[in-house]
Amino acid sequence: MTIAAHAIKTSNDTRGDSTRTRILDSAEHLFSECGVNGVSLRTIVAHAGVNTAAVHYHFGSKYGLLEAVFARRIVPIAKERLDLLAKCHQNPSLPPLLHQIIAAFLEPGMTGRHGGATFARLRARLAADASEETRSLLVQYFDDSSGQFLKALAKALPNLPATDLYWRFHFMLGTMVYTMANPGRIQALTKNECDPSDMDASLAYLVPFLAQGFLADPIPKAPIMLKSYKNNNKPKP
């Protein structure tokens, strides 16, 4: 399932672009606010001030519109990620710094440069959606760069078994997505001391937390027993 021809249009038509862009902007905003199934095309076109048929002319279908909304932001994000990752390897004699790799992975998608909190929330919604269509969207754009980051992390953590690394990478995705998705969950709990919609502050707390987590001892192999951390724990080194 590839991106439809509608979605990769790049011409500079004098009329079409403003309509196209306004649809994309409205859709991005409303999709992220209400979910793809939670908002109708009629609501989107009303918000954008365009005709209903324009959506199908430019994007083919509602799902084609979603693809286009997604592709517009995700391509620059993926590129910036890899650029930042390259900078982590500037000094080839030293292993890349864990903090730097993590920040390179998280920053492009979380700061305001590529759609900001709005697009971040949409990504979080899609991440929670297990449908085949949605999943292919995410995999298509992210799996390539994810592989490169896994390699860099493996180099920075040479003593960590691959399995542990994969799990921790998965957990990192979780903290990222959840932070992007939640514009207010902890706030109520903490008298506004934490503001997860402040992505810069989120990153400042998130990166050291994750780096420390990556540095944990690997799980002892052999049958995985929950008891290893239940009941009588040994103190950590």
Added chain:
Amino acid sequence: MTIAAHAIKTSNDTRGDSTRTRILDSAEHLFSECGVNGVSLRTIVAHAGVNTAAVHYHFGSKYGLLEAVFARRIVPIAKERLDLLAKCHQNPSLPPLLHQIIAAFLEPGMTGRHGGATFARLRARLAADASEETRSLLVQYFDDSSGQFLKALAKALPNLPATDLYWRFHFMLGTMVYTMANPGRIQALTKNECDPSDMDASLAYLVPFLAQGFLADPIPKAPIMLKSYKNNNKPKP
């Protein structure tokens, strides 16, 4: 917005219970698979083999059905959480163990005892949904126990400032929700070496990771500068 009277029915009617329960089971399954807006009542009643009107008779509305689905699982989960937390304090002379507290928070919702992966996925979907109705559902059932866990964590980490603790608690929620939501995202990436739908394995890797993250040094106060982990990046526009 409180749980509707429809949702707290507890009688043992000879006829009604099977219909009620079958609707709840089908709704739980389909909500978690397709999202609340992604599935129609007609699909639910067809799957349950009951009449459309039965949903409105028993639950009042589609949202009432969602509330009932949610309440049925979440009440036992919250109770088991607090029970496990109490066990962490059995020896009052020692501070509670970090691993134990984290496990007490995560286990009840992730293992198979309360709806298993199906209900977990639904929770993850709701967590990504920023709508007012959904948010109140989560807050209503979780904020109380969350407060108690924050207290326990603060006792186990006496040197960690409250703000850092809140953020890390937030990150813990993220890893939990994302792991519950994703029945296959890393699998493709790692040749099936990690299986996030295996909640026991997830927990075995997740708890030590989080515990180590909680043990990270606090963020230095004063103006939060991203530069603290960004080596020599040019200033961003």
Added chain:
DNA sequence: AGTTTAATCAAACGACTGCTTGAGTCAACT
């Protein structure tokens, strides 16, 4: 000039949405 082509419009299509109605069923009461 006339022709072509991309873009926008109002109007409508059938299918589907959550929800209601009123008649009917069956067990438990007086």
Added chain:
DNA sequence: AGTTGACTCAAGCAGTCGTTTGATTAAACT
């Protein structure tokens, strides 16, 4: 035996959904 009240049913309500149509516009090309 007869009434009550909880429950289930087929049928249908008004409204919304994504999508399509055919006419209309206006800029670009010959």
